[in-house]
Amino acid sequence: MKPMYQPTREQVAGLLQHTYHWVRAASEVTPAASWAAPALTVAVQLYDAEQYRPALGQLSAVVSMLHQTREAYPALPPL
Amino acid sequence: MTTPMTTQVPGIQGMQQQGYIPGFPPPLGLEQNAGFGQPFGGQQSGGQQFGGQQFGGQPFGGQQMQPQMYGQLPSYGQTQGSGQAQGFGQAQGSPQVQQAVQAVVSQLLPIAYQVILPQVVAITTHQVQQHLQQLVGWQLTGGQQQSGAGGFRPWGF
Numbered sequence: 001m002k003p004m005y006q007p008t009r010e011q012v013a014g015l016l017q018h019t020y021h022w023v024r025a026a027s028e029v030t031p032a033a034s035w036a037a038p039a040l041t042v043a044v045q046l047y048d049a050e051q052y053r054p055a056l057g058q059l060s061a062v063v064s065m066l067h068q069t070r071e072a073y074p075a076l077p078p079l
Numbered sequence: 080m081t082t083p084m085t086t087q088v089p090g091i092q093g094m095q096q097q098g099y100i101p102g103f104p105p106p107l108g109l110e111q112n113a114g115f116g117q118p119f120g121g122q123q124s125g126g127q128q129f130g131g132q133q134f135g136g137q138p139f140g141g142q143q144m145q146p147q148m149y150g151q152l153p154s155y156g157q158t159q160g161s162g163q164a165q166g167f168g169q170a171q172g173s174p175q176v177q178q179a180v181q182a183v184v185s186q187l188l189p190i191a192y193q194v195i196l197p198q199v200v201a202i203t204t205h206q207v208q209q210h211l212q213q214l215v216g217w218q219l220t221g222g223q224q225q226s227g228a229g230g231f232r233p234w235g236f
Contacts, residue, residue, distance in 0.1 A: 018104050025102040035178045039185035046189070058189065065181050067110045072174040077100045079109040 005053075012052045015059055016044055022079055023066070030073050036065050 019040060026033035039062045046055035063079055070076045 015107075015109070018107060019109070021104045025104075028102065032175060032178060035182040038182055042186060042189050054189070058185070061185050061188075063109045065178065065185065068174065068181075069178065070110070077103050078106040 007052045007056050009047075009050075009052060012047050012055050012059070015056070016040070016047060019043075019059060019062060019066075019079065026066070026069070026076050029076060030069075032073065033066065033069050033076070036062050036069070039065065 019036075023033055023036050023040060027037075039058065043055050043058040043062060046052075046058055066079060070078070
């Protein structure tokens with residue numbers, strides 16, 4: 001049985017930073033990207049609580065939202 | 080008297096041709112790995128490193144490719160390639176509404192999982208135990224339903 005993947009703190013922090021910078025830049029292009037900010041905040045809160053796997057799951061949901069945003073606004077670069 | 084200065088960032092066109100847009104971080108291929116198919120790793124060409132550990136070789140978000148736990152958003156009329164919202168009624172047509180719904184859901188899901196769901200499970204478990212005890216007692220008494228003090232009424236009826 002394979003062990004569950006446990007992300008490290010640094011990995012989650014890096015992904016959060018990357019997503020945050022992307023959302024911040026995208027919000028200047030289109031306000032629709034700012035919808036992801038509250039959900040990203042939840043991911044940060046989970047990270048602060050040292051819940052790295054839930055934070056990663058929440059971040060995955062944020063990326064899904066941003067993916068749909070990119071479908072509506074193709075000018076946005078990929079994450 | 081100040082002279083207006085026009086800033087010119089050299090090589091913007093070149094950077095854009097390489098896929099880098101000013102203001103945005105270089106792409107990591109997160110969309111490809113966050114539940115859209117392939118395992119994480121081997122996608123990044125830039126070799127991004129965070130805290131001395133390079134991303135790669137590990138699935139993003141766990142063993143499953145789908146977003147799990149708080150990432151499992153219900154599909155309230157996900158937009159298809161044609162851009163038309165499907166499912167969940169006809170009211171949701173614009174991407175903005177869908178994004179708003181997803182934003183609200185993504186905020187509520189963690190709370191639901193962490194706070195509401197355990198309480199619901201605890202209450203339900205307790206009620207199920209009570210009903211089971213009543214049912215077993217009712218079975219042991221031969222299923223006799225009697226009114227009054229000596230009677231046993233399963234499920235409170």
